[in-house]
Amino acid sequence: LAKTTQPISMDSYEGQEVNITCSHNNIATNDYITWYQQFPSQGPRFIIQGYKTKVTNEVASLFIPADRKSSTLSLPRVSLSDTAVYYCLVGDLPDSWGKLQFGAGTQVVVTP
Amino acid sequence: EAQVTQNPRYLITVTGKKLTVTCSQNMNHEYMSWYRQDPGLGLRQIYYSMNVEVTDKGDVPEGYKVSRKEKRNFPLILESPSPNQTSLYFCASSSVLGNEQYFGPGTRLTVT
16 A cells, blocks of 8 residues: 655644645555544545545545655645544555554644 | 444443443444544544454554444454553444545553
């Protein structure tokens, strides 16, 4: 499974856009990129998933360049409630589902 | 409501006293998994199950047992708990065709 590298933490102000980049240099052809959000003492929650180019849903966008060696989660106009840990996972779903590794994630802190 | 439930949510026990943490999902998911989360170490997978009677070790299986006799249930068993198993535990499930893991609310275990 491809190893991922994310920044440990990021700070932002309310209303700004937050972009978290995840590096996955060894991503395999069949791997998907998935992002989760976790609030303190709660289970992670699925945010978005993509394979290439751009994916957008109601809460975030995921940008994946052509070489797929990195990806960027974009959170538009963050609010205080977006303060959480964000995890980037890479794997060949569903075959590698059981072996997905969460890593340490990125702590995002949003202040007024 | 689609959900993953865990019981108990909080448990304080003593070293060596066998315990079971239950996990149940009502989404007819094939995949189920257990994670533990410790400060600075992120989420680490303990065991996972691809379907009934099919289980496999994750990254940190020592000291734990699991069983999958029914599709909806995936209990985590600590035969002889030790203080280093003090942690926050999460159960998760996913459809074989789905990309999203659904997490339970967590069980905070303290072993003294």
